[in-house]
Amino acid sequence: MIEEERGNIEKFGDAYRDYMKRVPRINLIAGIIRQIHSKREK
DSSP states (O other), X not given: OOHHHHHHHHXXXXXXXXXXXXXXXXXXXXXXXXXHHHHHHO
């Protein structure tokens, strides 16, 4: 976890953690795979 993320977690709490789960940081392929799996679960 980078320093900026720690600060955002302290400032925004669970809302930022949820955001981190939904939005890929750097790895675009992992983000796409996560989106596909999440759509299949619905």
